[in-house]
Amino acid sequence: MRSEIVSCEQIIWINARFLTRPITGVERVAREVISAMVCHHTVQQDIWSACGTPVRFVLIAPKTPEKLINPWPQLELVQAGSFQGHAWEQLDLPRLTGGQYLLNLCNTGPIFKRRQWTFLHDAQTFAIPHNFTRGMRYWYRLLFWSTARFSKGVVTNSFFSAAQLQHYVGVHAERLIVAHLGADHVGRIAPDISDPLRSLFQQLGTRPFVLAVSSDNPNKNFAAVVKALELMGESAPACVIVGQRNDRVFAQTRLDIARVHHLGYVSDAELVALYSQASVMVYPSFYEGFGLPPLEAMWHGCPVVVSQTSALPEICGDAVLYCDPHDPVTLAQALETLLKDEGLRVKMRNLGQDRARTFVWQKTVQTILESIRSSLKA
Numbered sequence: 001m002r003s004e005i006v007s008c009e010q011i012i013w014i015n016a017r018f019l020t021r022p023i024t025g026v027e028r029v030a031r032e033v034i035s036a037m038v039c040h041h042t043v044q045q046d047i048w049s050a051c052g053t054p055v056r057f058v059l060i061a062p063k064t065p066e067k068l069i070n071p072w073p074q075l076e077l078v079q080a081g082s083f084q085g086h087a088w089e090q091l092d093l094p095r096l097t098g099g100q101y102l103l104n105l106c107n108t109g110p111i112f113k114r115r116q117w118t119f120l121h122d123a124q125t126f127a128i129p130h131n132f133t134r135g136m137r138y139w140y141r142l143l144f145w146s147t148a149r150f151s152k153g154v155v156t157n158s159f160f161s162a163a164q165l166q167h168y169v170g171v172h173a174e175r176l177i178v179a180h181l182g183a184d185h186v187g188r189i190a191p192d193i194s195d196p197l198r199s200l201f202q203q204l205g206t207r208p209f210v211l212a213v214s215s216d217n218p219n220k221n222f223a224a225v226v227k228a229l230e231l232m233g234e235s236a237p238a239c240v241i242v243g244q245r246n247d248r249v250f251a252q253t254r255l256d257i258a259r260v261h262h263l264g265y266v267s268d269a270e271l272v273a274l275y276s277q278a279s280v281m282v283y284p285s286f287y288e289g290f291g292l293p294p295l296e297a298m299w300h301g302c303p304v305v306v307s308q309t310s311a312l313p314e315i316c317g318d319a320v321l322y323c324d325p326h327d328p329v330t331l332a333q334a335l336e337t338l339l340k341d342e343g344l345r346v347k348m349r350n351l352g353q354d355r356a357r358t359f360v361w362q363k364t365v366q367t368i369l370e371s372i373r374s375s376l377k378a
Helices: 025-039 085-097 134-150 159-169 184-188 195-204 222-235 268-277 292-299 312-316 328-340 342-356 361-377
Strands: 010-015 053-061 077-079 101-104 116-119 153-156 176-178 209-214 238-243 260-264 280-283 304-307 321-323
Touching: 010 085, 025 116, 025 292, 025 361, 053 085, 085 101, 101 361, 116 361, 134 159, 153 159, 153 361, 159 176, 176 361, 184 268, 184 292, 195 260, 195 268, 209 222, 209 268, 222 328, 238 268, 268 292, 280 292, 280 328, 292 304, 292 312, 292 342, 304 312, 304 328, 321 328, 328 342
Parallel strands: 010 053, 010 101, 053 077, 101 116, 116 153, 153 176, 209 238, 209 280, 238 260, 280 304, 304 321
Antiparallel strands: none
């Protein structure tokens, strides 16, 4: 440990194990939360103290063959321990942080540590267990159960998720912190019309197209997108698909494959370019604890159709059209309505941008820090 970490300071460690993993949903949230902290000087200045003692945040991560790149040079990054993955988190991390405080941002943390706050993003393993292996279900249920009972507090991203965690995990309401996520990160990304996108846009010309995200995860309900386009027949727009290719969904489809353009994985900058050009983005998930991609699309003026389920109505409000994820007919009807009515598309663009701009990461950070400060003073 660095000698600068001395007893006259109150250290709050940030579990930075996520820096060793590819950037997906929860890892992106962790990065944006910490970036908002640093950007607004909330962690490098003594803006508040616990019991008169200055508070400082320090990142901690497993050792790696090559030193990790620290995206936030304003924060110290300590790499220590003998293990990797869950073993590091359960065995090394509680030993390394001792009796000091710990903030976990990606669902997991030491099972029995009391001086910690953990961000639980949803209750999927309880609500839709068939989407997970038995081992994963049992492991996450143990983690969530222990977090609910032993930690200082639980952070989550929506009032829907808070209710789910109360119902399935038994988290007491007074220990739950609801911190809506931000969408302003996409406003800082310049669109990149790469060669594949330029070729696609030239091929499409002025024709409308639907943007969809494909995944092997059945919860994302990509099959409903394919079925809805089938139901639209000759009036179906082109469909641009990003993400993992799911050939099983297309195995027996009657959809005209010439209208389908599968781009695979794209960069954030390419995705922003697609948001800006798409006629509509569809997101018919069965279950979402928050639902960040619709907000990202709305930020860039793309009309959106989402499922009328889980947290999506809470997050999207009246700025989107809704469908029943179990009934592709409703998705087809929503698409037809949007594509035929230019006035409605303009209205939805404006409503969407106004709605998305109310979700900013600084609000997320303020909520988390205020809750930490309150629990430290208690």
